[in-house]
Amino acid sequence: MAVISGVGVSSGRAAGPVVRMPDPVGEPPAGATLPDGADVAAEGARIAAAAEQVRADLERRAAAAHGDGVAVLEATALMAADPTLVTAAQKKLSDGTSAPRAVWDAAAEVQAMLESLGGYMAERARDVADVRDRIVAVLDGRPAPGVPERAEPFVLVAHDLAPADTATLDPATCLALVTEGGGPTSHTAILARALGLPAVVAAAGILDVAEDTVVLVDGGAGTIQPDPPDDVVAQVRAAAARVLTFDGTGRTSDGHRVQLLANVGDPKGAAAAAEAGAEGVGLFRTEFCFLDRAEEPSVDEQVAQYTAVLAPFAGKKVVVRTLDAGADKPLPFLTDASEANPALGVRGYRTAWRHPEVLDHQLEAIARAGEASGAEVWVMAPMISTPAEAADFVARAATFGLATAGVMVEVPALALTPDHLMAKVAFASLGTNDLTQYTMAADRLLGDLAELSDGWQPAVLRLVHLTAEAGLQAERPVGVCGEAAADPALAVVLTGLGVTSLSMTARAIPDVAATLLSVTRAECVRLAELALSAPDAKAARAAVHAELPPLG
Template identity: 65%
Template sequence: MTNPLSTPAGEALHGVGVSPGRAAGQVAHVRPPAGEPAAAPAVPPERAEEEAARIGPAAEAVARALEESAALVEGERRELLETTAQMAADPTLVGGAADLVRTEHLPAPRAVWQTAGSVAEQLTALGGYMAERARDVADVRDRIIAELTGAPVPGVPQRAEPYVLVAVDLAPADAALLDPARVLAIVTAEGGPTSHTAILARSLGIPAVVGVAGVTDAIAEGATVLVDGGAGAVDLEPDDEALARAAEPNVVRDFDGHGRTADGHEVDLMANVGDLASAETAARAGAQGVGLFRTEFCFLGRRQEPDVEEQANAYRAVLEQFPGQKVVVRTLDAGADKPLPFVTDAEEANPALGVRGLRTARKAPEVLENQLAAIARAAEGTTAEVWVMAPMVATVRETEDFVTACERHGLTTAGVMVEVPSAALLAGPILARSAFASVGTNDLTQYAMAADRLLGSLTELSDPWQPAVLRLVDATCTGGAQQSRPVGVCGEAAADPALAVVLVGLGVSSLSMTPRALGDVAAVLGATDLATCRGVARLAVDAESAEDARAKARDALPVLGELGL
């Protein structure tokens, strides 16, 4: 039977649900940028220097506004705003635009537009992380041009009444400024489950649907819609009953620190953390430990690696938040979207398929050795149960080498991340050598579907509900069962309550997610017995599309509707 709470009553648009919950309200569109400046007369030579001099202060004003906003938030939101602020102050952009005014006598807005276009093209050509930065360049360009022309700054509208935000996509800086007290729900034409918009919406508890083609044209400003972030649907004609249900506040559920199914099957519900602040948040939320401790925060933005003592102190501060609990530390995941000059090559044609993750140890083995030494030193000073795993493992030999390296430093619980299809297919022999596996569904989906997870036009392929991805998770769990080794999931898929049921049904023993999702996932698992989890998992794995897998799973789980998920 179809779940009535997940099916729009009237005409509906469909996309990928990336943050569960339902909300209804009037639509507000993101303020669009002014676009390409209109043709204007050339700047007289005698005024060129004066015109060029306008660009620097405008860029400084943009950077200052972003920095002021960054000071009001923390964690990834602050990082996004600070990164955009740095881009605004980039001398390549500001100096290049000023030079165009001086040499070609272009008006300042036109010079900024052309220079930003050139910078964005260069970044896009580099691929991976650098290509993602091209979006920041466009955002900064539009903000500087607005400052120069006096036009409204593009971005999220500031309104007294709460609203449903509709956009083609959100710039990282706009996503970082989302206010859950004002934004009831988010609907975008582009983006995917691992986009900044999706990740931040989940962390803030804002229902969100992405990948809704043509949504900015289909929904007018001021229209009333109902957004179902779990089902991935936008009801354009919600009836009074549906509006009344959506008006009920989305409950922030507490987690009692004990994950299990309705019949008592234990499932560790853990948190993904990336620094001390996020670890403190996870501990307050009652997480049963950390399923993914990202260590890149010690390395990013540096020309040289931090020394062992500095790393050990930083890691120890996180470990101390989880006395007696498991903390799974991921070694440096540099490359692709996280380039570092001392271990990666910025000139790689395709960084996502290049030297990243554990592969960087081929170029700089001392960086891995130093990090393992730091992790071991940090572990000595705490009671946390420290596990260590390597990212981007693809072969049995890589597994053996990593486990041996860990043993040299007294780290006896060494595992691997399953992000590459080969690792899933070789899970049996890999887990005969390692203590555990953790599935990174973000990259596993990207590599299984041959779809860049940062590319909005491929949103439907970047969906962890894809049956091919679920079959790879199934293969990993089968390999784990053969070797009596635990398999966890630490990708964004773990935060989806419906998909969590599927993952547990496949044999996953731990789920690691944003702390905000712990209560919802615990509630759904606590209302579902293991046999049902297994049955729902088979429905999803045997489906022929992501849409079919999601729909069948949700139809089999009426508890989702009862909980407003």
């Protein structure tokens, strides 16, 4: 087969046999009835046996799982052990409904009941859907949904992956991810980077590759090569076995400094970043203590949560982003769920227009947490569109003693007026995910637009260059905290464009550090010029990869 191209979202190369995710469990036909002559009691026993099989399987998989996957599987196993769903399904058999349809309809009722209770119980509705699908699969004699179990390491191929699927991935057996759908900022892409797995999304034709076919996945180039030569497979596997480490100082081969920081979103992530040797935190996402809540957390609660994240970085720089509510992170007490186009609506800093008290409470909590932790706290606001908004935020932060205040550059208008911006702020941080979305007019969550939602787009790189140059002239640091920083080749380009720091998932730091050490500052500039002069993202990526010895 010919080489398949997609969008590379997590760098690295891996080779292994293809394992396909089972097809989603479809809804049984409405009105499906029991087969002629079927015994209701026997069908009821079959439902109970299927539920027990699902429970036992989930408990067995939980015992062998790692990390977040343990909790996901244990929660689902508990739901499978609850007799509520089985009893409700068995009752529906009496009117002639088929066993699979009875389970489906009973699950819908249980889900509605849980959702009406709200809070923690509403969250369990998702577990009911998972259990429903698994029971129906057993009744129909089909493979259970979720990541297949294999003793031999494999490349996982799917149309796309749900959060519950990705939470159960084990990097010890899953070598790489390839999906036909999804985009650079999809859940699959983010998880692949967090796990350090090579990944390609939007790979049209990947589902045509037969199960067990050996493929070579290049997450940097965005390609999948079926049936690669044996010597190439051996070379890739030998390279993957090497362990890279980071000595704590990001730099090029001629000593040009580039801070290598971590993106974190909770205390667990902060601890992992500190263990990985990150020079600090370039993006602390504070949404974790606001999400799934009906009201704003108290200042004291925020202080405790933020201190837990900041503590591992005492004496080091931590850039704290204020609440980025809205769009894909709606909050009932702050945002309007009825907006026709929430990505262009009241989100990020704009929520402070009507609810300034929420931002003030957060700034107070950040300042107190900084004092308690000993971290060097910088603070920045998301979704800033004008230099005037930037000035307003800096002044508001100063009232709480937060002297190092800056903004996220995600809106093209701000990147096009960088001189005015730098006169107002202490620093700027480029959020390349949203900057790409707004520059290319392409929803970053829509897989069909994955080729446009690519940080390699020359138009996006030009905006990065404009902002970095203005920072250099004004002696203001300009970093990148979008997912683009985790791509070693793109990190070289960003360095050549003039950014002073790169913030990424902690697992990507050793690869980025090693790649930067392979080039001089002058080579970074030359490669950046190659990317800027390319006609599109694919050409920019190919031109730079061809010139980088470790990646060529």
